[in-house]
Amino acid sequence: MDSLLAAVIIGVSLGGQYALLALGFTLIFGILGVVNFAHGGLYVLGGYVAQAAVSKLAIPYPVAVLAAALATGAVGYAFERFVLERRIDDHLATLMLTLGLYLMLSTGILVTFGAESVQFAFPVTGAIRGNGYYIPLENLIVLATCLLAIGAVYLLLFRTDFGRASRALADHRAVATAQGMRPHQLFPLAFALASGLAGLTGALVTPILSLAPHVGDPVLATSFLVVILGGLGSIGGATVAAFLVGLIEAFSGVYLGGSKGALALFIIVLVMLVVRPSGLLGRETRGA
Amino acid sequence: MFKLSARRRARTEAAAVITLAATFAVPFVTSSPLVFSILNQILIAIPAAFSVFIMLRMNLLTFAVPAFMAIGGYSVAIAAANGITDAIALAVLSFAIPAAVAAPLGAMVLRLKGVYFVLVTFVLTEITQLTLFEMPWLTGGSNGLVAIPPTTLLGTSLSSNRAVLLLATALSLVAALIAVSLTRRFREHFDAIGENALLAQSLGLIVWRYKALGFVVAAGLSGIAGYSLVNMLLTAHPSSFSPISSVNYIAYAIVGGSGSIIGPIVGSAVLVWAANLFNNHGEYSPGLFGLLITLFVLVGKDGIIGILSRLASAPLASDASSPGRHSKAAAVS
DSSP, X not given: OHHHHHHHHHHHHHHHHHHHHHHHHHHHHHHHOOOOTTHHHHHHXXXXXXXXXXXXXXXXHHHHHHHHHHHHHHHHHHHHHHTGGGGTTOHHHHHHHHHHHHHHHHHHHHHHHOSSOOOOOOSOOOEEEETTEEEEHHHXXXXXXXXXXXXXXXXXXXXXXXXXXXXXXXHOHHHHHHTTOOHHHHHHHHXXXXXXXXXXXXXXXXXXXXXXXXXXXXXXXXXXXXXXXXXXXOHHHHHHHHHHHHHHHHHHHHHTOTTHHHHHHHHHHHHHHHHOTTTTTOOSOSOO | OOOOOHHHHHXXXXXXXXXXXXXXXXXXXXXXXXXXXXXXXXXXXXXXXXXHHHHHHTTOOOOOHHHHHHHHHHHHHHHHHTTOOBXXXXXXXXXXXXXXXXXXXXXXXXXXXXXXXHHHHHHHHHHHHHHHHHOHHHHOGGGOBOSOOOOEETTEEOOSHHHHHHHHHHHHHHHHHHHXXXXXXXXXXXXXXXXXXXXXXXXXXXXXXXXXXXXXXXXXXXXXXXXXXXXXXXXXXXXXXXXXXXXXXXXXXXXXXXXXXXXXXXXXXXXXXXHHTTTTOGGGHHHHHHHHHHHHHHTOTTHHHHHHHHHHSSOOHHHHTOTTHHHHHHHHO
């Protein structure tokens, strides 16, 4: 019973992190039609920005997290505005451009910070203990922040003009443009928002897990899992799928061990891609 | 993508084969370990880059190269450990087993296109990598398969550095001949699918058949690259086939130029050589690859070969827009 509770707690905590990560990824695909291979790199960059702000500038951790989100958002904005925009209608070209950004980001981080993982501890320690359960405070804080951020993204997308315009562009770019939406202004902002979410997740999660130049690779793979399962471009689907993936990972970690859980997840996703490319909650997808 | 005239295409195909055939001479004119090492890496990269090249001809970007390299490489390692060390038998195995695995997979995944095809091939590579770890009784798990017996040819061991390089050259040449044969025989079919698969289908081309053929042959070529890699290392280890390594093979094909068979050869040679310039800091080479991918996608869409072709002659664009391309494709289906 104790291990069941532990698996649920770990799963929900992981789910919150994955949801935040996947939201950015699925937003970019939904609005711009771009598969962002740089998402893992932006996550790592967020972690390093926060770590450098805390350790070198002695900035309080919450401010450092905000700075990480802003810095990665700025990188995302500039990349979309000056690079991606030039080939925005060619999906293979955009994919390769994000791949190029990822390679340059990860190498830049490697050159600047070195190959070894750096010390970056979460500022709050301790745990809530009870009869048969143990919840680390850091996981609770990260989960609460992730849920807040997810709520803020939902508000932004469904209660603001920016969100309505972005969703209109995602639904039908040509019609939305004819109605006065401006993709050249909105796309960089959407990319900045998604990049900022990746950076925010990196700043929040890397103190709990680890921070090294290549920790973005598994993050990218997890983002793929979640967004494919939820349906590429589907915000609700990504959120549900993130918690599902978190729970499956936690349960397989507790009861199976090794990488059997990850293998099972990838096989489920492969089947999902083949039989239902629109995912769990997705609708008609872009050219599957 | 730029298209070459029939005459120039034949020339580039001949140049590709001759260049690889000429590489047989290298081990006899130098014994430099550095040259041997770099050349081996280039010759391993070339069949893998051909694999990307074939799929790009149909406007499909594949991340599955490391998956099929692993299947080919591990098949060879297991066969060698069980006494099959003949180079020809192993070469056939390294092509046939990944191709046989790709055939049913292709039936499933080739229904997808665009980014969905990219994602499914990425997922396939992740599954292969995890399977290598989860089947230690067959693959050695995280330890891999070590101390693989060296390849033999007519009973002679090919264990010396020179023999390893000669075998890598032969495998690369075979891969080039297969790629040239396939893309020559089905050029119009692939062009039609690459330009507009729906239109090609509406004109009578049985698109899935050619996509499946390309996918199967591309898998086989990746398997040959896997054999070459395992033969050089005498070890089959999951880290040699990491999903992220697919980026390298894509870079070789894109930077070299995906419009001509010689592009992947030039891309492999230039990028492997450039990566070796970093000496003890090979981990910095992905940054260079990233920069080059970005530059070539933005300003040199046809890669090194496309740029050189434009510099060397009159504009080639007229070759790209020959009328009746789809009609011709339909007619030959």
